[in-house]
Ligand SMILES: Nc1ncnc2c1ncn2[C@@H]1O[C@H](COP(=O)(O)OP(=O)(O)OP(=O)(O)O)[C@@H](O)[C@H]1O
């Protein structure tokens with residue numbers, strides 16, 4: 479009885495992803511959604527669609543992932559690991575205990591902090607050749623993937639191969655960029671005794687040089703807490719936090735102050751400009767604190783506010799004040815800018831103005847990490863992280879980021 483229900487439910491999933499893959503405007507979005515549906519249907523923790531880069535370096539790349547493991551920048555050799563073997567041999571595989579399987583490529587879990595237990599991995603076969611594979615990981619109840627689960631994955635694989643063949647998919651296999659920030663199993667607990675609250679429960683995340691990373695997640699899930707740790711404004715409870723390979727996990731206040739002063743620019747929802755100083759003076763004030771700073775005039779020009787340099791914050795609109803605060807972040811020539819809901823207090827038009835300025839900042843090569851509740855803004859990002867319950871629940875790679883002017887809400 480239960481089995482039949484599962485069958486009907488799975489047939490429904492196949493039906494849904496079939497029409498999704500046929501009709502969706504973006505095949506990439508459709509593949510990600512379909513993978514998500516299958517992961518959900520079989521009650522798994524994670525899933526990955528791998529593609530074989532047959533025309534160039536002959537490696538296998540994790541092009542779509544669902545679940546908290548950040549696989550960005552990783553790849554497998556043909557025949558390496560369970561996915562690599564499945565692509566090489568073209569046969570579906572179910573593994574009960576991956577860590578004790580001889581094919582297991584342990585470096586993946588070591589890098590991501592994710593714990594892989596069981597897995598089903600099925601090849602993507604395009605006419606006669608294997609073009610990749612689909613991997614579904616860790617059944618939530620700890621049981622082994624059953625025949626119905628495998629059959630659903632094989633259906634997804636078949637539909638994916640047909641869709642890719644029919645519609646084409648330009649994935650652009652990219653090599654990994656250097657990681658500027660690295661969080662490994664970071665936890666944060668506030669308070670003690672009865673008021674003790676664990677907010678971060680093992681965050682694993684790498685932020686790469688030059689990328690625009692957006693963080694989404696429900697109110698209270700720990701976004702600002704994580705941003706504060708990355709910005710050196712708060713300390714983690716356990717885990718590691720590296721900046722440029724240097725360990726700041728247990729750094730003292732003096733070291734963190736130096737780090738904040740020289741390496742990080744901040745933009746907050748409230749602009750936090752000093753009301754008694756003009757725009758230019760607000761920037762000079764920061765510029766004097768750090769060596770090798772950018773001229774206030776240049777920073778104001780970059781945010782399009784040169785003519786406002788002598789205005790006090792009260793003489794400027796919210797959007798203009800936020801642009802001054804972006805200029806203030808730029809003055810430090812920071813390696814990374816952290817923005818916590820920078821447009822939350824602004825209307826649509828003004829938000830777009832501010833985002834357009836940030837777009838230029840990213841183009842100039844500065845890494846930007848932004849927390850927002852606005853899903854539309856996430857379309858501009860290179861990667862989107864969704865946090866849930868104090869961990870990274872999902873990492874989405876966006877190969878074709880939208881420009882600020884295209885956003886609508
Ligand atoms: N200094 C602190 N002391 C005690 N609890 C704190 C502290 N800072 C944050 N918290 C608690 O940690 C949890 C996460 O807060 P955080 O500000 O990180 O959430 P958030 O994801 O940024 O939410 P929002 O989207 O509403 O800004 C909340 O329950 C909050 O009350």
Ligand SMILES: [Mg+2]
Pocket residue numbers: 701702703818
């Ligand atoms: Mg917050």
